[in-house]
Amino acid sequence: MFLSLLKSEQVGRYKDIAWVLFKHGGRELADRFGFGEVVDDEWTDGDQKANAEELADDLEKLGPTFVKFGQVLSSRADLLPMTYLKALSRLQDEVEPFAYDEVERIMVEEFGATPSELYATFDVKPMAAASLGQAHRATLADGQRVVVKVLRPGIRERVQADLDALHQIARWIDEHSEFGRRYHFLATIRQFRRSLMRELDYTREADNLRTLSRNLESFERIVVPAPIDELCSDRVLTMQHMDGSKITDITPEQRTHVDGMKLIDELFHAYLKQVLLDGFFHADPHPGNVLLTREGRVAIIDLGMVGHLDESLQENLLNLLMAISEGRSDDAADLAMSVGDSSEVFDPKAFRAGMREVLSEHREQSVGEMETGHLLMDVCRVAGGTGLRIPAPILLLGKALMNLDQIGRTLAPDFDPNEALRRHTVSIVRTRTMRGLRPGQLFTNLMEMKHFTAGLPRRVDRLLDTLADNDLRFKIDAIDEDQLIAGIQKIANRVTAGLVLAALIVGAAMMMSVETDFTIFGYPGLAVLCFFGAAIGGVILLIDVLWMDTGRNKRGRR
Ligand SMILES: Nc1ncnc2c1ncn2[C@@H]1O[C@H](COP(=O)(O)OP(=O)(O)OP(=O)(O)O)[C@@H](O)[C@H]1O
Structure with a gap:
């Protein structure tokens, strides 16, 4: 057993982690490791909910790395049922704050001065304490209000050790189980390591704030806090304070003061632009990271986690979203297969059938119930279930859009994301064309696909029948x-x-x-x-x- 290969002081920690993974990882893994029947196939909805909550609690107990891991898992619609995704999305990382002495020590190490020397005022009591860092209110000498995020002391070493443990366990699972071969656990952990290590460097978050702010400058209802360069380092991030309430906390009275429909429409447009035009997007827009400011604008905070898409993935995704929103299941299946990576067990027939089922289910929903994010997550679930691995940015996008659906319900219950998707996509395609991003192909695809594909299945069917009957003939007009x-x-x-x-x-x-x-x-x-x-x-x-x-x-x- 791989535990015998570890140093004795690590064994206890590895055991805790392995136990949580196996406890929730399904019967296959549990059997393989001889832990007995931990998960029962005949779950009721109530059981599943209780188990999902238990997983969230167990991860929370394991500490910051696993709270973050749970947040990442909450976008893995290909891996986990919706009940789990919801429980993990709520995973709280409100943890014990660390002492102000530590804040002072870090400030002196980073800038050679104490907070009271660097800021006009500095609130000793943190406004929020999360697993990786904590946030303090402060003001600059010119009176500007700022938020100062300070990285938790010793957190990098702790996260590194946990990631090493996760890496070993994931490799073992991939090598020894069908589950691992299907889902490539190690690849997930490698990617998780990369994104978490980036989150532990606040200079990257400052860069992300600057990039997003630049990319969204044409959206007058959206604001991104600007970092204060001279008070930023890899362990301290000082940024503009956004004066407002979390979208989840706004009162019905506050809602009457804003044009919710315009706000959510602009936010939705901004997201599509980030994903389909800029290839750089806020990967964690849960409603707690979106504030409604006093001026009636939407503030996007917490740019620790961002997603990147290259141009060809953007183009495929654009076509995929269009196919999904128009209910063209066969096109959507083809596009998903072209962006996905088939595992050895991939079953294309089952995937197509699953896609047809999911899209027809959603087609029956009324406007108010339409949820683009949910739909994309369902597509990922069908992919995962039939052995097709979907690229991580698309999984992240599914979750991001689902969060937007939720924000939409709060701001404007009548908002129709599908209609907005189609409307904004046209302007995005136009901009891509003007920027010279493979305009011809993309534009033709979008504008002609609908008509072309309407007749395509019939034509392909006929061609396949002829081929099957061994009756395909070619007529060639040679030139004299x-x-x-x-x-x-x-x-x-x-x-x-x-x-x-x-x-x-x-x-x-x-x-x-x-x-x-x-x-x-x-x-x-x-x-x-x-x-x-x-x-x-x-x-x-x-x-x-x-x-x-x-x-x-x-x-x-x-
Ligand atoms: N610019 C800001 N203006 C106003 N409040 C802010 C700002 N930045 C952060 N906050 C507050 O501080 C809290 C924690 O900030 P943030 O979410 O960025 O920290 P985090 O450690 O990255 O959290 P998480 O672990 O959830 O990603 C936020 O929920 C918000 O209430």
Whole structure:
């Protein structure tokens, strides 16, 4: 057993982690490790909810790395049922704050001065204490209100040790279980390590705030706090204070003061722009990270976790979202398969059937119930269940859109995300075209796909039937070289004759003004002869053209 390979002081921690994973990892793993029957297949909804809450509690007890791990798992619609995703999304990381002495020590180490020397005021009591850091209210010398986030002391070392343990366990699971082969646990942990290590560097979060703020500057109802550069380091982040309440906490009275429909529409548009145009998006827009400011704007905070999409994934995702929102299940399945990575056990037939079922279920929903995020999460669930691995940014996006659906319900219950998706996508495609991002292909895809795909299944069906009957024939019209050359020669002769006739006419016209004794009908004789010559030649050429071409057309029809 792999536990025997570890140092004795690590064993206790590994055991705790392994136990939680196996306890909730399903019967397959539990059996494999001889823990007995931990999970029963015949769960009722109530059992499942209770187990999901228990998983959230167990992860919380394991500490900050696992609280973050739970938050990441909450986007894995391909791996876990919705009840679990919901329980994990609520995972609280309100933990015990650390002492102000530590804050002071970190400030001195980072900037060589204490908070009272660096800020005009600094609230000793933290406004929030999360697993990775805590936030304090402060003001600058010019009176500007700021929030100062300070990284928890010793957190990097602790997270590193936990990640090492998770890495070992994940590798073991991948090598020894069907579950691991299907879901590539190790790849998930590697990615988790990368994103968590980035979250532990506040200079990155400051960069993310700057980038998002720049990308969203055209949205007048959206605001992103600006970092205060001279008071930022990898362990301290000072940024503009956003004066407002969390969307989840707004009162019905506050709601009447804002145009909820416009706000959510702009927020939705901003998200689509982040994902489909900028390829850089806020990966954690849970309602607690979105504030409604006193001026009636939406503030986006906590840019610790961001998602990146390259251009080709953006394009595929755009087409996938359109196919999903229009209920074109076969197109959506094709697109998902082109972005996904098939495991050895992938079953395309079951995937297509699942997609059809999910999209038809959602088609029956009324406008108010439509949830794009939920829909995308369901697509990921079907993919995971049939062995198709969906890229992490799409999973993150599913969760982000689901959070937006929730924010939408709070701000404007009548908001229709599907309609908004279609409307904003058109403007996004236009901007992509103007920016020169593979415009032709994308635009054609979007605008023509609908009509093209309507007839496509029928055409493909017919083609496949013919192939199956071994009755596919090709008709090839070969070119007769001699005839082609004769034809070209004829064209050349006609063009030359035309040019000579044109020259005669121009020459005749020029001679009209020449004074001469030789006249015909009172006009210069040479000019009149040239005109006649040109007219007779023109008529002959015309007859030749009409005669020959009509004859060829008739032959062609025969
Ligand atoms: N710019 C800001 N303006 C106003 N309040 C803020 C601002 N930044 C953070 N806060 C408050 O501090 C809390 C913690 O901040 P934030 O979510 O960024 O911390 P975190 O440690 O990254 O949390 P999490 O672990 O949930 O990601 C927020 O929920 C919010 O109440």
